[in-house]
Every structure is written in structure tokens, then in C-alpha cells.
Amino acid sequence: MKDLKGYVTADGRQIGGVLMEMRNITLKFGGVVAIKDISFDVREGEVRAIIGPNGAGKSSMLNIISGFYTPSEGEVWYKGEKRPPMKPYEVARQGVARTFQNIALFEGMTVLDNIMTGRLTHMNAGLVSQAMWWGKARDEEIANREKVEEVIDFLEIQNIRKTPVGRLPYGLKKRVELARALAAEPSILLLDEPMAGMNVEEKEDMSRFILDVNDEFGTTIALIEHDMGVVMDISDRVVVMDYGKKIGDGTPDEVRNNQDVIDAYLGVQH
Amino acid sequence: MLNDIFVAPFVDMFAAPDFLMQVLWEGLVSGILYALIALGFVLIYRSSRIFNFAQGIMVVFAALTLVGLHAMGVPAWICILLTLGVMFVLAVVIERVVLRPLVGQPDIILFMATIGITLFLIGLGEIIFGGENKVMITEELGIPTGSVLLEPFGGLLILEQKDITAVIVAALLVVGLLIFLNKTRMGRAIRALGDDHQAALSVGISLQTIWVLVWFIAGIIALVTGIAWGARAGVSFALEVIAYKALPVLMLGGLESITGAIIGGLMIGMLEKLFEIYWGQPLLGGNTETWFAFVLALIVLLFRPQGLFGERIIERV
Ligand SMILES: Nc1ncnc2c1ncn2[C@@H]1O[C@H](COP(=O)(O)OP(=O)(O)O)[C@@H](O)[C@H]1O
Ligand SMILES: [Mg+2]
Numbered sequence: 182m183k184d185l186k187g188y189v190t191a192d193g194r195q196i197g198g199v200l201m202e203m204r205n206i207t208l209k210f211g212g213v214v215a216i217k218d219i220s221f222d223v224r225e226g227e228v229r230a231i232i233g234p235n236g237a238g239k240s241s242m243l244n245i246i247s248g249f250y251t252p253s254e255g256e257v258w259y260k261g262e263k264r265p266p267m268k269p270y271e272v273a274r275q276g277v278a279r280t281f282q283n284i285a286l287f288e289g290m291t292v293l294d295n296i297m298t299g300r301l302t303h304m305n306a307g308l309v310s311q312a313m314w315w316g317k318a319r320d321e322e323i324a325n326r327e328k329v330e331e332v333i334d335f336l337e338i339q340n341i342r343k344t345p346v347g348r349l350p351y352g353l354k355k356r357v358e359l360a361r362a363l364a365a366e367p368s369i370l371l372l373d374e375p376m377a378g379m380n381v382e383e384k385e386d387m388s389r390f391i392l393d394v395n396d397e398f399g400t401t402i403a404l405i406e407h408d409m410g411v412v413m414d415i416s417d418r419v420v421v422m423d424y425g426k427k428i429g430d431g432t433p434d435e436v437r438n439n440q441d442v443i444d445a446y447l448g449v450q451h
Numbered sequence: 452m453l454n455d456i457f458v459a460p461f462v463d464m465f466a467a468p469d470f471l472m473q474v475l476w477e478g479l480v481s482g483i484l485y486a487l488i489a490l491g492f493v494l495i496y497r498s499s500r501i502f503n504f505a506q507g508i509m510v511v512f513a514a515l516t517l518v519g520l521h522a523m524g525v526p527a528w529i530c531i532l533l534t535l536g537v538m539f540v541l542a543v544v545i546e547r548v549v550l551r552p553l554v555g556q557p558d559i560i561l562f563m564a565t566i567g568i569t570l571f572l573i574g575l576g577e578i579i580f581g582g583e584n585k586v587m588i589t590e591e592l593g594i595p596t597g598s599v600l601l602e603p604f605g606g607l608l609i610l611e612q613k614d615i616t617a618v619i620v621a622a623l624l625v626v627g628l629l630i631f632l633n634k635t636r637m638g639r640a641i642r643a644l645g646d647d648h649q650a651a652l653s654v655g656i657s658l659q660t661i662w663v664l665v666w667f668i669a670g671i672i673a674l675v676t677g678i679a680w681g682a683r684a685g686v687s688f689a690l691e692v693i694a695y696k697a698l699p700v701l702m703l704g705g706l707e708s709i710t711g712a713i714i715g716g717l718m719i720g721m722l723e724k725l726f727e728i729y730w731g732q733p734l735l736g737g738n739t740e741t742w743f744a745f746v747l748a749l750i751v752l753l754f755r756p757q758g759l760f761g762e763r764i765i766e767r768v
Binding site (some may be wrong): 247259268270273275279281287288294301302304365426 | 622635642643646647650651652655657658722
């Protein structure tokens with residue numbers, strides 16, 4: 182696993198070197214140890230899943246990667262460098278985009294405006310020229326609009342572009358949230374239970390979108406998912422967590438046959 | 452009695468439409484300032500859930516700084532720039548010293564912190580500028596002080612030029628803010644932050660930058676209202692009351708609605724003036740402007756508890 186060149190997946194995709202690495206991460210909330218000494222890496226071009234029962238610490242791990250939580254111990258390495266403690270907005274500006282387990286959208290804004298906010302990290306024009314709608318700001322805005330329209334087409338949400346997000350059904354909100362994250366053209370995309378609460382058909386759509394994103398844009402994806410079937414279908418490697426500890430790490434097949442993992446999952450209904 | 456309440460005032464309005472226009476104009480002048488102040492509240496509330504009790508004293512502080520600098524011999528227009536600079540520094544200091552350490556605390560703590568800011572600014576203002584009343588440097592700023600006479604319906608309408616200036620400047624500021632909020636990256640970020648903190652952070656919005664920005668905008672608003680109100684009423688700590696006039700506006704328009712702040716401000720400005728002239732003075736001995744807006748807001752809330760614009764679905768600019 183430690184080779185720098187990466188590996189070739191079962192379906193023949195070339196996976197690159199390590200993009201993000203968590204080293205001996207521990208996270209405590211007061212007396213509660215949410216994550217205990219966990220290490221794993223995410224490679225360039227990979228779909229990496231984190232699974233585990235409720236309360237295992239999966240979301241906490243994603244929150245650490247995206248800068249929402251600061252680990253009590255351990256290091257985060259990104260693009261070959263050790264990352265100093267960072268605020269979420271700084272992490273976002275480094276090309277890390279994410280969605281949330283409980284959808285976090287701008288409910289009062291339209292779908293289009295929501296997705297436009299995903300471009301904030303790509304806007305550099307000065308305040309004055311922005312306010313005046315001058316040259317650079319206008320060019321930027323146009324370029325950003327184009328990118329956003331591309332994402333909208335990609336996720337097949339053209340018909341709701343102008344709809345206020347608050348009016349959308351749950352499944353579509355999840356998709357808009359994905360669109361906003363994609364609009365940032367992230368180096369790594371973090372998805373916290375992108376299929377939670379969806380029906381079978383919606384899950385299939387979402388799985389397809391996730392795979393297409395990875396395929397077409399080569400985006401590295403780390404995702405949390407409950408549905409074992411889905412995880413096994415779409416991910417290249419899986420980290421399994423239970424009670425804050427890592428109990429398995431490997432390809433879906435390896436993980437599926439891991440006795441610790443089987444035990445952990447027998448205790449939980451699925 | 453019924454006649455006095457339901458008939459006579461309207462007869463008066465129709466009998467002297469020029470006077471009615473005069474009343475509405477004066478209401479508009481106050482109303483647009485209320486709207487501006489309410490906008491300051493809304494921007495801060497939306498981006499930090501803080502009800503900014505200090506808005507009123509910021510008006511006083513901005514006006515005092517402006518007048519104080521001028522008294523030191525600084526040219527009027529430089530005073531404006533310097534005062535803007537002071538308001539910016541104030542925004543930075545408030546973010547650093549008050550907001551940042553208190554982030555994540557309950558709303559009520561943050562509210563109390565703004566009371567602290569208020570008391571601090573009162574003290575600071577008195578130490579630096581003294582407590583006595585001052586005169587706004589209206590003419591020095593190039594604000595015309597004459598009147599424009601119009602003759603609508605064969606009657607007479609007197610528009611004071613400084614009021615016209617106030618309305619134009621305030622309107623420009625409101626429109627500018629709307630464009631800023633809707634068209635620029637920072638503006639979008641402010642709106643986004645108001646809707647969902649986590650999501651805003653995840654798309655790369657810096658809380659600190661936005662907070663400094665909204666407090667600075669509140670400072671700019673404070674300066675503009677301070678000049679406009681100060682030109683009418685003089686510069687003293689009593690200027691603070693204009694901020695309290697924004698409270699019923701917020702009750703009507705909602706703490707989060709930018710549209711609500713603007714429409715609510717204009718409505719209250721004009722209605723309180725109408726009420727004072729046509730009902731208050733003849734029937735209640737006048738001086739109704741101090742309480743009318745609150746009563747109006749309470750009555751509206753009785754029938755529409757969510758306020759006039761309180762539906763979340765409504766496009767909140
Ligand atoms: N902000 C927080 N404050 C206190 N405890 C937390 C916080 N976030 C998570 N936890 C705790 O950490 C543990 C792991 O939670 P979480 O990461 O959400 O698990 P998962 O996503 O795997 O269901 C839980 O016991 C949870 O209560
Ligand atoms: Mg979770």
C-alpha cells in the first residue's frame with residue numbers, strides 16, 4: 182500500500198500517489214474519544230469509502246479532513262505536506278470540497294446561486310471592480326457561470342436552476358449540494374452519506390453521478406456510506422471504523438471477508 | 452368622535468393634497484433613514500445572529516468623530532474619509548476583541564456583548580469629544596441648506612435641500628448595498644453566511660472577513676444617518692434614538708429580510724408622520740411619533756406573527 186506509484190483497479194483505472202494522509206489521528210470531545218489513533222490515506226483518482234456503524238466516528242473524521250474539527254493528536258498530510266491547523270475556509274481554498282450528512286444548503290437562494298457559491302474559491306477580482314462590474318470581475322463571473330452550467334448539465338438539474346432550494350424535495354437537495362461541491366473543481370471531494378434517506382432509484386442515480394464525476398473529471402472522492410451494497414459497488418478501497426477505531430482497511434473484497442468487520446456489522450442492523 | 456377618526460382626516464387629506472404631499476415627503480425622509488439603519492441590523496444579524504444593540508451609539512460615535520475632527524481643523528471631506536477609517540478600525544477591533552473570542556456562545560451572550568460595546572463607546576465618545584451638543588458640519592460638507600419650493604395642485608410643497616440630499620444619498624446607499632449583496636462575491640458570501648454557517652465555511656467563506664465587512668457596512672450606515680439626522684437635530688448622544696426607531700421596522704420586516712427592512716422603514720416613516728399630523732395632533736395632543744411605530748408593529752404582529760415578510764420561502768435578497 183505504501184508505494185508511491187499507486188495501483189490499477191479491477192476495472193482498469195490507474196490510481197495515483199497519496200493525496201491525503203491521516204496519521205495517527207485521535208479526536209476527543211471532553212472525555213469521549215470519538216476517534217482513536219487512526220491512520221489511512223487517500224490516493225489520487227480513488228473512490229475511498231469510510232464505513233462503520235452509527236457513532237463510529239466517520240463524520241468526525243471527515244470534519245477533521247475539512248478543517249471543521251481539529252484533531253487532539255495526529256497529523257494531516259495533504260499533497261505531500263504536513264498541514265498546519267487550518268480553518269474550514271482555508272481548507273476549502275486548498276481544493277477540498279464537501280457535502281454534509283444533514284444537507285447544508287442556502288435555503289433562501291436559488292439552485293443556481295447556491296452552486297455559484299461553490300465558485301467563491303475561484304474568484305479573485307478586487308472589491309471595487311466587482312462592485313462596478315468591471316473587466317476582470319465580469320470575465321470571471323462569465324467563466325464561473327460557464328463552469329456552473331457545466332455542472333448543472335452534468336447532474337441533470339437544468340429544470341430547477343431558478344428554483345429556491347427551500348422548495349426542493351430531499352433527494353434533489355442532496356444533488357444540489359453535490360453540485361455546489363463539484364463547482365469548486367476540488368482536488369478532493371468529501372461526501373458524508375450522500376445517499377442517506379434516499380429510495381433505491383435515487384441511490385442508483387447518485388451512485389452513477391459519483392462514479393461519473395470520478396471518471397470524467399478524475400476527482401478523488403472520499404465518502405461515508407451506510408449501505409454496504411452501494412459501498413462495495415462504487416469504492417476502490419474501504420476504511421472500516423467501529424467505536425472510533427479502525428478495524429479494517431482494503432479493497433471491498435478484503436474488507437468483506439475480514440472477521441472483525443463481519444463481527445462489527447453483525448451487531449448492527451442493516 | 453367617529454367622524455374625527457374615520458372621516459375628517461381623509462377629508463383633510465383630499466382638501467389639501469399639497470399638504471398631504473408635504474407630510475408624506477417628511478415621512479419619506481425619516482423612513483429611508485430608518486430603512487438604512489434597519490439594513491445595518493439585518494446584515495449583522497444574518498451573518499452572525501447578533502442583535503447589534505450598539506448600532507445607535509455607532510451613529511452617535513460616527514457623527515461625533517466627524518464633527519470632532521472638523522473642529523480640529525481638518526477639511527470636511529478629509530473628515531469623512533478619516534471617519535470611515537475610524538469605523539473600519541472599529542469593525543476590525545470589534546471582530547478581534549469581542550466576536551472572535553465569543554464565537555459559538557449563545558446568542559444572548561453576544562447580544563450582551565454589544566451592550567458592552569455600547570457602554571464602551573459612550574465612555575470613549577465622552578472622553579474624546581465631550582458630552583455637550585454640537586452642530587453638524589452640514590454646509591462644510593457642501594450639503595445645500597436652502598429649500599426648493601414646488602407648487603403641486605396649485606398649493607405649496609417645501610423640500611429642504613438637505614433632506615433631498617439625505618434621501619438621494621441614502622437611496623444610493625441602499626441601491627448600492629443591494630447590488631453589492633446580489634452581484635459581488637463578498638455580497639453573495641454575506642447572504643450565504645446568513646443562510647447556513649457550515650455550508651458557508653465549506654465553500655471557503657471566512658467568518659472573520661465577513662464579520663469585519665458587515666460591521667464596517669454598519670459603520671458606513673451609521674455615518675450617513677448620523678450626518679443626515681445630525682443635520683436636523685444636532686449632534687449629541689440623543690442621536691442614538693434613531694436606532695431605536697429601527698426596532699419596529701425589524702418587528703415588521705423581520706430580522707433577516709433585507710426587503711423587509713427597506714419596505715418596513717419607508718412604511719413606518721410615512722405612516723407615523725401621517726398619523727401624527729392627521730390623528731395624533733388633532734386628537735391626542737401630538738408627540739405620537741415616539742410610540743406609534745411600536746404600536747403599529749404590535750398590531751401587525753397580532754395578525755401576522757411572522758411579520759410582513761416573515762415567510763422563509765420569500766426570496767431573501
Ligand atoms: N461536536 C461534537 N461534540 C461532542 N461529541 C461529538 C461531536 N461530534 C461527534 N461527537 C461524538 O463523536 C462520536 C462519533 O460521532 P460521528 O463522527 O458523528 O459518528 P458517525 O458519523 O460515524 O455516525 C459520537 O459519540 C458523537 O456523539
Ligand atoms: Mg455521521
